[in-house]
Amino acid sequence: MYSFNFRRASNIEDAQQIHQSSSDAVYVAGGMTLIPSLKLRLANPDDVVDLSQIEGLSAISSNDGVVSVGAMARHCEVAATSDIPALASLASRIGDAQVRNRGTIGGSLANNDPSADYPAAVLGLGATIHTNARAIAGDDFFVDLFETALEDGEIITRVDFPIPKRAAYAKFANQASKYAVVGVMVAETDAGVRVGVTGAAACAFRLTSFEEALSANMSASALDGIDVDSSDFNSDLHASAAYRGSLVTVMAKQAVEQLAA
């Protein structure tokens, strides 16, 4: 770790103010991604701006068919909610207990790791990401590998998840890290069937071919014979692109079977 100034923000404006006035600042939420990269000296910010003391930022509420999760809500807190069981179940399977006790939804989405779980929920459930400046439709949020629609210094404040009619998340976890090799959220929402896929490609995406097939017939067999194009999928030590391609179908079917159960 290099030395840096630890700056504790008391409210959103304060946080942004500190960020703007610094030549090189970074927000810290749960620190589960940021702190390891600081320790390995992969990052060398002047200022680390702590969001943990900002009031209301970790609130979770449920109103008018929408579950609203504050950016600083930790994975263990989301796992304890009940209005969208698929979301709670997803949160309960992130990493390990230590990670879930620190890591936050805001940090996870801002980081946009290709293997993170929440992006599948944002796309699969049709969530909206609120920042200090605007509301961003989930479908527009994930841009590329570790790249999001957030502007420099923009702060996620909360994520609104419309409560689906039913939804299920199936995850094939990396044996070492427990991140998703492939994760698929299948949801029947007021706006139709949605399928969000994470882990497979540079960033999470919706699989429209599956959405169409499942809209016609919400059963695992509806996915038989649909070709998943894995040519642009990630290929690494743990999984080839072809294996990921196959897992997308297997996980989607598992999710559909859970829906029916």
Next chain:
Amino acid sequence: MDAETGIGASVLRKEDARFITGKGQYTDDISVFGQTHCVFVRSPHARAKINSINTDPAMAVDGVIRVFTGDELVEDGIGDLPCGWVVNSKDGSPMVSPPHPPIATTVVNYVGEPYAFVVAETLQAARDGAEAVEADFDILEAVVDTATASSSTQIHENAPNNQAYDWELGDKEATDAAFENADHVTELDITNNRLIPNAIEPRAALGSYDAASSTYTLYTTSQNPHVERVVLALFVNVAPEANLRVISPDVGGGFGSKIFVYAEETAVIWASAKVGRPIKWRADRSESFLADAHGRDHVTKAQLALSSDGEMLGLRVKTIANMGAYLSTFSSSVPTYLYGTLMAGQYKTPAIYVETQAVFTNTSPVDAYRGAGRPEATYVVERIVETAARELNMDPVELRRKNFIPPDAFPYQTPVALEYDTGNYAASMSKALELADSDGYAARKAASEANGKLRGIGYSCYIEACGIAPSQLVISLGAGVGLFESAEVRVDVSGSVSVMTGSHSHGQGHETTFAQLVSDRLGIPFDSVNVIHGDTGRSDYGLGTYGSRSIAVGGSAIDKALDKIIAKGKKIAAHMFETTEDKVNFAEGQFSYEGSNEPKPFAEIAGAAYIPAVYPLDELEPGLSEKAFYDPKNFTYPAGSYVCEVEIDPSTGVTEIQKFVAVDDFGNVINPMIVEGQVHGGLAQGIGQALLEHGIYDADGNLSTGSYMDYTMPRAADLPDFEVDMTSTPCTHNPLGVKGCGEAGAIGSPAAVMNAITDALGVKDVPMPATPHTVWETIQQGA
């Protein structure tokens, strides 16, 4: 004997109270006045020529005290890190041991090899300094792959074909003849994956030099502090042995990786005199991945000759063993004398011929890791036996039974040098089958298939040679050390006992097991025995702990010292009883004499030895303290039968172990709970090797699995409930009848798992580790 704490009782471990309440004293917990901090500057390249190193920018960093390069150690007469076991090639020539300066001077040969180190006031300053060191390298082509290393570019000037040695064992002609007469030959090409040890406590060292007495004290995470001391003194020339004290305080696991003498403690202890202040280093986890010696990494071709009815006639094994960039401390012995010698397994195979070519690559050095050679041997034997049974359409259990060395054939001389003292292999096999409910297997397989899953069953009947080792035998085979053990039993005035042992506990529970032995034999309370280890200043000598040797060799040394204590006690008692010592009996902590109805408890005799009022001072020295050195007559041969049942989901390739049965024969057992714990740990590592763990380098020699994000350490949730049981044929040549249990689980289990997986998939081989991805690809290839 106290049934609660004596031999055979599952006494809770004394040491756990301090470990689980954070009161252990590990090397990094120790700080001394004036201490400085050290960070090593490590090569980012797998192979490069060092053109120049500029330490000036590092010296300019605030808080940096000194920056050392390898040249300064060489100039000061510090020698290379030696390999302590000389293995000869087939042609009689000794192995090639390339120069291995602790701190690289002219070339670097693996990513992570240190080429400089920085000593600073704080760890932060040392890190900043290390980052500021500038080096100019010519990057050279790296050799990474085990199988092709000998035909790749030459790494070391003195090692053509990147070969360290080309070794053989066994009778080639007899083996060739067996193959000529065979009805069937089974062939199997297999790899034994590279593992990275990952002890929970990273390696650490704290070196200090006392100018007033010219003595050095090194605290370090060593499994064998006396060996560390003798190597640093005799070979590396750090200091005269008498002026060097090595202390291994609490050590959090080793699995072999803390046997070896490494660059870091060498540098720290040497530099402490140059700097004139104590120096501490503790590895980061990422550093451990690169700087600790790795394990396994073999590529093997094996052939088994059989008669048509399944009699094993001959075995040929040809192995390429990856040694990494240099020969680490005991590396040469692992794929040879700890490997080829085990190729008979539990079987009567009359002719065996083993060849091992050891090769250099630009990877971290490879050395002994839990089981060291014996897991690799078991993997070859038990995989090919199972494969042969499938090819002959025989039940693998029957084929094994047919070939087991029968109980009445012991002592049994194998064709690969070892003489097994005792065993009953069919007995452990029967017990294992019973526990595994092998009769119910067909129904379980049908149920899996109905669910779209594949089910398989696999066996592994391992044998190992531990209780390492008869000194003259190993010295005649090239070892540079004897492998006896020492003990001192020091009875206090009050009758309590301190035991100084040369064994070292880094998780094994010696403080409990050894205390049970002493309390049982002397008939004194368990709590009045204090076991002291890990300090060259307190134990006479010691060869440390590895090769499941602590109870068989260290325990036997204690037992021998106890014999002497009891013998002297009898003399003292005889004097007090006014009789002769042959008429004195000692049992249950009491010295007795037929002519007296007042037995004398052990404590009273101890008291008399130190307050010699009634004492034969003209014949006997006062005091009651005895030393013993025990040199084993043979290895010990734990053996067992393991059964593994797996279920595979063909859609994902995920393997789930549904049943794992381990029946081991460790001879006599002092503490069954500790033994069972050792088996559990061994199984976790063996199953880890089979399913999860893999040290992978990319083509440029970068370690791709250098953190827990990519290297899968087994977790409790990855493992099934183990069903563990034992049979017993006591060792015939040590006084306790014990064999050693530390490595068995890791030795026997990989073959059982892989036999089950290949059975489920109906294929000859799946490379370890059988990750979901690998299994899925295997299924795709068959589809």
